Amino acid sequence: MEQLLAWVKKLAVFMILCSYMEHLIPSHYKRYFHMCTGLILILMISTPLLRIVHGDMESEVICLLENLRTSSKGYQTDSTLEQEYRDYYMSQYKSAVTEQIEAQARSEGLCAEKITFSVDEDPESSSYGCLTDLALTVTKENGRQAESSAVTRLKKNISRQMGIQESRIHLSDSQTLLVRQ
Structure with missing residues (x-):
């Protein structure tokens, strides 16, 4: 705003x-x-x-996260309405995070096939809305196995952009685990 x-x-x-x-x-x-x-x-x-x-989603993700935080405090009168509101914004936030991770993978010449992550959904927590775990399956855009240097760069970029520790990011390709802790 x-x-x-x-x-x-x-x-x-x-x-x-x-x-x-x-x-x-x-x-x-x-x-x-x-x-x-x-x-x-x-x-x-x-x-x-x-x-x-053109996909500058970072500001949108920050805005959605801020809406999540304020919505959890704004609707204290009706618990069902509060939960529906929180669920809606959490789903929007998760889809924006997914799009942002896919864009990061594309910038490294990789294709994100399977993205699984968990988010701290406790409104009282100081890390509310932050990613706690991320599992990602990647391949090269041409379908071949991804190079480890591109995967390492992707892992560092996601860690920096999403505020998640690199040890909590698990990247793999369709055959083997590429990066462990």
Whole structure:
């Protein structure tokens, strides 16, 4: 929500400055000014949308995690409604984590075939919403056995991005276990 508010503020400041500058520019340059400011405005509007489309899921995962935390405290009156709300956001969070792990694997030239993980679902815990275990089956995108260097990089990237210890990540291919603890 704060990001949206900051984005709207930037657009408003830009539009105010453009209207002020328009009065300072000679009339025969106004069409060039309008063209340039129009292109800049298009970029300012499309940048957040392109991030969402191109899979910048990290901010979305953080937002979902924050919704999980606030929803567990916000609905204390009706326990069934609270549980439904928490279950909905947890399922959304899990699907976003799955997409993020698949994107990480693709960035290493790997294909994530089977993703199994567990999440701390205790709202009172300080690690609420964090991954506790991750099991992942990977192959190369062409179907062959994955190289251990790519798997090691993937493991480090997932550990850093998801905040899970590398020892809790278990990667394997369809034949053998690639990385142990």
